[in-house]
Amino acid sequence: MNLRHRGTALVAAGAVVAALAACSTSESARPEEEPAVDDAAVAAAEEAALTAAGGEELGGSVTMLGVLGGEELDAFLSVVAPFEEATGVAVRYEGTRDFAAVLQTRIDGGNPPDLVATPAIGEMAALAEQGALVDLHTVVDDAVLTANYPASMLETGTAGGALFGFYNTVNLGGLIWYDPKRYDGPTEPASWDELQDWARQKAADGETPWCVGLESGAASGWPAADFIDEILLRQAGPEFHRAWRDGAEPWTSPQVAQAYETYGEMIADGMVYGGTTTVLSTDFSQAANPMFAPEPGCYLLQQATFMGSMITDAFPDLVPGEDLDFFPVPDLSPEHPGIRSISGEILGMITETPQSAALTRYLASTEAGTLIAATGRWLSPNVTVPADAYEDPFLRRANEVLTEAEATYPLGNSLMPQPEVDAFWQSGLAFAQNPGDLGAILQGIEDVRAR
Incomplete structure (x- = not known):
């Protein structure tokens, strides 16, 4: 076998x-x-x-x-x-x-x-x-x-x-990590739009809301792919998500494009620490570091439960609940509430x-x-x-x-063939660099799936 x-x-x-x-x-x-x-x-x-x-x-x-x-x-x-x-x-x-x-x-x-x-x-x-x-x-x-x-x-x-x-x-998955002493936004946002409204205002005021790092060696891009995956699950719903992962719905579908675009709004110019170059070159394990600089470089990091111990290992003086905390990513669609990955x-x-x-x-x-x-x-x-x-x-x-x-x-992506997963991970990097090429990026993954 x-x-x-x-x-x-x-x-x-x-x-x-x-x-x-x-x-x-x-x-x-x-x-x-x-x-x-x-x-x-x-x-x-x-x-x-x-x-x-x-x-x-x-x-x-x-x-x-x-x-x-x-x-x-x-x-x-x-x-x-x-x-x-x-x-x-x-x-x-x-x-x-x-x-x-x-x-x-x-x-x-x-x-x-x-x-x-x-x-x-x-x-x-x-x-x-x-x-x-x-x-x-x-x-x-x-x-x-x-x-x-x-x-x-x-x-x-x-x-x-x-x-x-x-x-x-x-x-x-789907947790938002932050420093309670510095973050002044909602910790129980009713929706993703509410959280992003705060982030956009922060950017308009000249501060950077999001911390993001996509570097992970041979697996670079997986942090983007994971969150796009989660967005799709909670935006389009479990039934569509299952059909997509199983190959019954194409990568080029409007729902998948919308998930990428939602992620793209989070990492747009002015919204993410250091811009695209820094996002692509920062190891995911160090993405939260600017949050704890003398003058914070960013305020929010999206990542799973394991991130808490990674941050406290890097900053051992942090007190959980006082210097570091999280809240779950809020609902992305009122039609699919309360879903977690x-x-x-x-x-x-x-x-x-x-x-x-x-x-x-x-x-x-x-x-x-x-x-x-x-x-x-x-x-x-x-x-x-x-x-x-x-x-x-x-x-x-x-x-x-x-x-x-x-x-x-x-x-x-935990149930897809590895070539498709690799293409998904790479798409996170390609989309961060050239969001205007989304159609071609998605078609490229669909082509890999068809091989």
Whole structure:
């Protein structure tokens, strides 16, 4: 079987993973220091793990292929440690940047991993289409899935009525980061137009409202593509967005053009720090830096939950809530209110064994989700996780936004073939440079899709 190759940066979420995680290509050892977790939460997780294993100490091992490395992998291993303790099952996690190639090699060699976890949902869907993934409806009780996950999240991992995967960790997109001591605009805008009215007035007064950086090495342009993707989802609505990502609606459609134009208004001359040249050359991880200069160069940055820790790592004296905060991107259309975008890892099963089935049931539990929240790295997709499991103030707030959403959907470029994704990323750069060429830019992506 052949997977659609998606390169080292695994679309939207994968670009984040590539930027944030120092991924390993070898099987991980247990971290020497694990994140501090409440003893009661660990004990509850051990009990849930034993239940997931049918009350037995199974022993043996389960293999898992993913994209995590470094501190992120250490955090995930702290989540599965209670499972190992309770069941006697060793979790052998292999992290790699080249997920698709390594998985294909393992499959071709007759040695596939038991479980896989990746932010590239399209790869998982391709595996499901080839019959390579176990229907998780046969592994995890439907009552548990329905109680623990929003319907829209389960829909993302479903094909032909079979559940090929469910979210294991989540990042929330569409957040506006700002310095409360300097930003004087609305923090609960009723609409995108209201926020942009403030931004246009700021620009008219000779100040720059938006901070933007599109540089990200081989994945440069993804921050623009991600936000255009989100704009389209929330402007044209989930039904159109799904048809577009699946190829049933063309890139040249008026709705797609409108999404680009909406983004273009945000990065127009006078609206963005440093102008086009700076936007193109600034690494996305450093885009917020001018916000904290002695005289602020800009006031707002649009990015996902992970950006909070990146900013506080760069400016460790910032106090969350006092010097740095966020609010969600407001509605872009009154016809589609309350929609949020997410990215994250999808967990799937290639080989069903008592050990892999038990680990899958454990990771779907409230108790495992609580430990994921406690890592301070991710949001848990599990809606039954208590809010006080989040010690990180930004994740706690983001969890509130996520749970209050009318519906959540993945960005379209997480399900597209990599050549189309590459063209989408590049279009963000091309559009920033020459917004008047939008028609040709969109036709170019449509041509790539047709190949």
